[in-house]
Amino acid sequence: MTKKFIATALGAIIIFIGVITYFGVWARSRPTSNTGHRVIVITQKGQEFHPSNITIKRGDIVEIYNNDGNFLHHAYIAQSNFHYDSGDQLPGTRSDIAMIKSGVFTVLCGIHPQMHLRVVVH
Numbered sequence: 638m639t640k641k642f643i644a645t646a647l648g649a650i651i652i653f654i655g656v657i658t659y660f661g662v663w664a665r666s667r668p669t670s671n672t673g674h675r676v677i678v679i680t681q682k683g684q685e686f687h688p689s690n691i692t693i694k695r696g697d698i699v700e701i702y703n704n705d706g707n708f709l710h711h712a713y714i715a716q717s718n719f720h721y722d723s724g725d726q727l728p729g730t731r732s733d734i735a736m737i738k739s740g741v742f743t744v745l746c747g748i749h750p751q752m753h754l755r756v757v758v759h
């Protein structure tokens with residue numbers, strides 16, 4: 638391989654990483670909504686939800702971040718009037734739940750039975 642080829646390849650890789658980083662940051666800091674609904678941030682850490690009890694308004698978004706080292710989580714709601722399933726939540730990922738119904742809901746973790754997040758939606 639020539640030096641020119643290597644330099645070109647390195648340049649392409651650097652641009653690629655730059656694009657990925659830019660859009661990754663953009664995705665995380667996107668405008669939450671222009672509808673007046675709030676975004677409530679929940680963290681999964683120490684195999685618990687933090688906070689573990691919230692009261693919100695109908696239409697608010699619950700954003701759940703897996704900030705728990707190497708632990709995998711799997712948030713779900715399985716109630717007669719509301720179903721949600723995040724799928725497996727890899728470390729460092731986020732799952733969003735649009736709370737579109739009023740009521741009292743419990744978010745559970747399919748992997749850690751002790752994890753409970755109580756969500757009261759007015």
Ligand SMILES: [Cu+2]
Nearest residue numbers: 710746748749
């Ligand atoms: Cu879990």
